Amino acid sequence: MVTQAPETRIVDSYRIACDGGGDALGHPRVWLMIPKETGWVECPYCDAKLIHKDFEGKV
Known part of the structure; x- marks a missing residue:
């Protein structure tokens, strides 16, 4: 069984909300x-993994 890697998102704010997407x-x-x-x-x-745009490519 293969486990998928968690999603990585680039964001432009240091305070962010996550709701997992996918509505319900x-x-x-x-x-x-x-x-x-x-x-x-x-x-x-x-x-x-939520990465601020200033750190993109550095993390």
């Missing part, structure tokens, strides 16, 4: 803060 198939909306030191955060529900 998603998860509860959570607000996440991207640390300015690392430039990325991982959603605790869907494991999506």
Whole structure:
């Protein structure tokens, strides 16, 4: 069985919301803060990696 890698999204804000997409198939909306030191955060529900545009290609 092959497990797919979590989604990676480039965002333009340090405070972002994640709801897993897919409408009713998603998860509860959570607000996440991207640390300015690392430039990325991982959603605790869907494991999506959210990267700020200033850190694209560096993470």
